[in-house]
Amino acid sequence: MMSCGSGSRPGSSPRMRARPTFQDTLPAPAQPLPRFSVEIPPPDLSRWLAGNCGIPGVIHLEASRPGPHVVLTALIHGNEYAGATVLDTLLRDDVRPARGRLSLIFANLDAFARFDASNPVASRFVDEDMNRLWCRQVLNGPRHSTELDRARAILPVIESADILMDLHSMLWPGTPLILAGGAESGRRLSTMVGDPPLIVSDHGHRAGPRLIDFERFSAPGGRAAACLLEAGVHWDAGTVTATEQAVHALLRHSGLLPPDRLPPTLPPRHMMVTDIVTAHTPRFRFVKPFRGGEIIRRRGTLLAQDGPDEIRTPYNDCMLVMPNLRPGRGQTALRLAMAVPDPAIRDGA
Ligand SMILES: [Zn+2]
The missing domain is CATH 3.40.630.10 (Zn peptidases)
Known part of the structure; x- marks a missing residue:
């Protein structure tokens, strides 16, 4: 039975403590609050x-x-x-x-x-x-x-x-x-x-x-x-x-409904979450409002600051999954994922 999900991964961590002399030019602006637009009414159940x-x-x-x-x-x-x-x-x-x-x-x-x-x-x-x-x-x-x-x-x-x-x-x-x-x-x-x-x-x-x-x-x-x-x-x-x-x-x-629609045309893309970034401070800020699904090409790219820590991509071609732009302390702020080739999926790797 799985326990309370670790999401840990051997190798480098996306989180590192900034050196006191660190002079990064990227600011950590406060994310604007989202405009919660309720476009669809709740259903009458x-x-x-x-x-x-x-x-x-x-x-x-x-x-x-x-x-x-x-x-x-x-x-x-x-x-x-x-x-x-x-x-x-x-x-x-x-x-x-x-x-x-x-x-x-x-x-x-x-x-x-x-x-x-x-x-x-x-x-x-x-x-x-x-x-x-x-x-x-x-x-x-x-x-x-x-x-x-x-x-x-x-x-x-x-x-x-x-x-x-x-x-x-x-x-x-x-x-x-x-x-x-x-x-x-x-x-x-x-x-x-x-x-x-x-x-x-x-x-x-x-x-x-x-x-x-x-x-x-x-x-x-x-x-x-x-x-x-x-x-x-x-x-x-x-x-x-x-x-x-x-x-x-x-x-x-699953055969519960007849096959009356065309299958999707895009082949599935498989990703594996390698890291779960949890906000350690109430001051977690992304460097820009990512929307998830982006693939960051270069390892070491600054994604966010969390109090004294920097969150950087731990490897090349790293996908950002469902960033939470205003995470509370202890909440999941981001998942990082890498592409998994289809045969590995089929073999259960
Ligand atoms: Zn939900």
């Missing part, structure tokens, strides 16, 4: 709140033909509702799996219920991040919180999933991507979906395992597979479209 299987907010749809159990989770983060909008549309369109079983989960309904467009970042969670709780020790432990109790409620569905896609979006504008986690099964699933075509393998957050890191999906040799979609910036119409495409690709490739 009232019809699905009761669920149809004894668990609130969970809808099971079963085909008569056997097939995999596919689970789609939305609202693991209560304010990221593009995924919930897509699940709501599937249900209103009366989606029926051609085979197997489809479970649609509206996860953190308590946080979602608090969504307020005038402060849209506040409803990510009620008590704690629901995507840092997914290990037995925590789930079976004595602690209670809104998110932990909800995670326990939906656990029976998660435990029976063969394929899971967890639908998320980003606070900062960035290239849509699929996080494949650290397991070979997740990489294979992400490659099969292939839309968006940027696939990033990683080993999670230091703060705790995500749903895709749960042992069902990450145990060596396990057959169940999970991936996490980061479909674009929160509350943007384009993010709903990207989510819709990824969900349809997943349902087609």
